[in-house]
Amino acid sequence: MIQKLIEKIKKTNAPIVVGLDPMMKYIPEHIKQAAYQEQGETLEGAAEAVWQYNKAIIDATYDLIPAVKPQIAMYEQFGIPGLTAFKKTVDYCKEKDLVVIGDVKRGDIGSTSEAYAVGHIGKVQAGSRFYRGFDEDFITVNPYLGSDGVKPFIAVGKEEKKGIFVLVKTSNPSSGEFQDRLVEGRPLYEIVGEQVAAWGEEHMGEEYSYVGAVVGATYPEQGKILRKLMPKTYILVPGYGAQGGKGADLVHFFNEDGLGAIVNSSRGIIAAYQQEKYAQFGAKNFADASRQAVVDMIEDISGALASKY
Amino acid sequence: MIQKLIEKIKKTNAPIVVGLDPMMKYIPEHIKQAAYQEQGETLEGAAEAVWQYNKAIIDATYDLIPAVKPQIAMYEQFGIPGLTAFKKTVDYCKEKDLVVIGDVKRGDIGSTSEAYAVGHIGKVQAGSRFYRGFDEDFITVNPYLGSDGVKPFIAVGKEEKKGIFVLVKTSNPSSGEFQDRLVEGRPLYEIVGEQVAAWGEEHMGEEYSYVGAVVGATYPEQGKILRKLMPKTYILVPGYGAQGGKGADLVHFFNEDGLGAIVNSSRGIIAAYQQEKYAQFGAKNFADASRQAVVDMIEDISGALASKY
Numbered sequence: 001m002i003q004k005l006i007e008k009i010k011k012t013n014a015p016i017v018v019g020l021d022p023m024m025k026y027i028p029e030h031i032k033q034a035a036y037q038e039q040g041e042t043l044e045g046a047a048e049a050v051w052q053y054n055k056a057i058i059d060a061t062y063d064l065i066p067a068v069k070p071q072i073a074m075y076e077q078f079g080i081p082g083l084t085a086f087k088k089t090v091d092y093c094k095e096k097d098l099v100v101i102g103d104v105k106r107g108d109i110g111s112t113s114e115a116y117a118v119g120h121i122g123k124v125q126a127g128s129r130f131y132r133g134f135d136e137d138f139i140t141v142n143p144y145l146g147s148d149g150v151k152p153f154i155a156v157g158k159e160e161k162k163g164i165f166v167l168v169k170t171s172n173p174s175s176g177e178f179q180d181r182l183v184e185g186r187p188l189y190e191i192v193g194e195q196v197a198a199w200g201e202e203h204m205g206e207e208y209s210y211v212g213a214v215v216g217a218t219y220p221e222q223g224k225i226l227r228k229l230m231p232k233t234y235i236l237v238p239g240y241g242a243q244g245g246k247g248a249d250l251v252h253f254f255n256e257d258g259l260g261a262i263v264n265s266s267r268g269i270i271a272a273y274q275q276e277k278y279a280q281f282g283a284k285n286f287a288d289a290s291r292q293a294v295v296d297m298i299e300d301i302s303g304a305l306a307s308k309y
Numbered sequence: 310m311i312q313k314l315i316e317k318i319k320k321t322n323a324p325i326v327v328g329l330d331p332m333m334k335y336i337p338e339h340i341k342q343a344a345y346q347e348q349g350e351t352l353e354g355a356a357e358a359v360w361q362y363n364k365a366i367i368d369a370t371y372d373l374i375p376a377v378k379p380q381i382a383m384y385e386q387f388g389i390p391g392l393t394a395f396k397k398t399v400d401y402c403k404e405k406d407l408v409v410i411g412d413v414k415r416g417d418i419g420s421t422s423e424a425y426a427v428g429h430i431g432k433v434q435a436g437s438r439f440y441r442g443f444d445e446d447f448i449t450v451n452p453y454l455g456s457d458g459v460k461p462f463i464a465v466g467k468e469e470k471k472g473i474f475v476l477v478k479t480s481n482p483s484s485g486e487f488q489d490r491l492v493e494g495r496p497l498y499e500i501v502g503e504q505v506a507a508w509g510e511e512h513m514g515e516e517y518s519y520v521g522a523v524v525g526a527t528y529p530e531q532g533k534i535l536r537k538l539m540p541k542t543y544i545l546v547p548g549y550g551a552q553g554g555k556g557a558d559l560v561h562f563f564n565e566d567g568l569g570a571i572v573n574s575s576r577g578i579i580a581a582y583q584q585e586k587y588a589q590f591g592a593k594n595f596a597d598a599s600r601q602a603v604v605d606m607i608e609d610i611s612g613a614l615a616s617k618y
Contacts, residue, residue: 032436145483
């Protein structure tokens, strides 16, 4: 799957991922009204609005992009109907041949991590049969519990040729509170990054590992250091656009082969129609605004990469 | 809800929580066969087996215990049908007036943590109406992202009089890999523990905070230190029994009021019938074995506490 991700990045010339984080305030009124009319003002109605919104954005962008990253929390908040919309979204993206990175940030003790791994990137047994619960291609993983909390994801990933992205240095303002603490003179995120590189050796693709890392666009200096510490690690970079990261900040997340990083934008793409820059599309044509925002994001990042290499 | 938890602990004289982590290998054959016969060897069939197993254990133990802790991963592995069984379990435990601690270990950037908080301990809006997605009383939270990843859980908890338990020092063998790293001469878990105590000041019950901590029974020395660092923090203690912790190891997790800690056992209770000690019950009477294991666990812990105070 890391090979498929790399091939698709090369083919689209777009090292980007669209974050499908459908907050209700992003969804145009006409979509919400239609869904509530059909299903009532219920969890099912909200989930239907989420799904229709996602579908329109996927239809308008899938040919330009290699991957999507649905954030499960935005679905989980609507309980079972929300998670059903998550699964529908994952399945639909896979039909469109997109690589799906489930942003689930799971992580627990060994036997529990194994259950999460099985549910999201593996198969679970029911009697003599096997089923896939959610079936993403990659998921994000929290490293706080250490190796025995992470390795079950790698083990299941090896069986399935699927992978993970481990949180190293997150994009949020308070990420430094624990992640930047100095351990023998070095910030904790470097220690975690080295460990991610070591875990990565256990599950390699051709040039890159199936074990990736999450490093926020909002911390370009740290990204530069982590890039060198984890040369074979694909870096998933959130925080572009709405969270403040810019194309020029991102070049150091890439290797000299122009690969090694994939930049996520969520709100900047899916709620583009709410920005002044794309206001001329109007709420009815929100998906066209998203497509234009994808085109612009690719240009911003490709331009920055071209001027570096 | 922290007051309800404390009242129920005093009333039952049982500072324990039963971990509802229904791994398939724990579920007796007759339960699985009946479920698969009814629903087929499907995710629905597996989820039905999980639910029937849980229900029997809850029915056999609820009058002896203050709280349960369903581990969501064990349900999530079965996809949507599994999560439906999770919700059914939460609802049923609440009908039985048990305090429900959802072991979900969520945690993300601010807006995403808010969605998780809303889905698990709050209310979500659909049009003009509000709904509860999963509706636990407490959930566990991962602190790796720092304050802005944790505070949305506290904010929603304040509105709802619900709470959280933040991972500080986990019970698993490799928990020290990052958690024990020395930061200015002190292990990271102490830094996290101090922060948990500070967060706790923002959402206090009477003597104890709604912001608790998770500290593994397998690390009694660390528990002793953390107990002193976080005097008003309730400590959720996993790792008793199957993971190796014993009653005598646990006394230092408690304050001198005999409160301040609640000890979880999962496999040791729910799969008691598989132990030699309870083999005489037989698989058919697995729930009676669980009840006896609860009685024995209460005696072990109360005995250890009595000999300390």
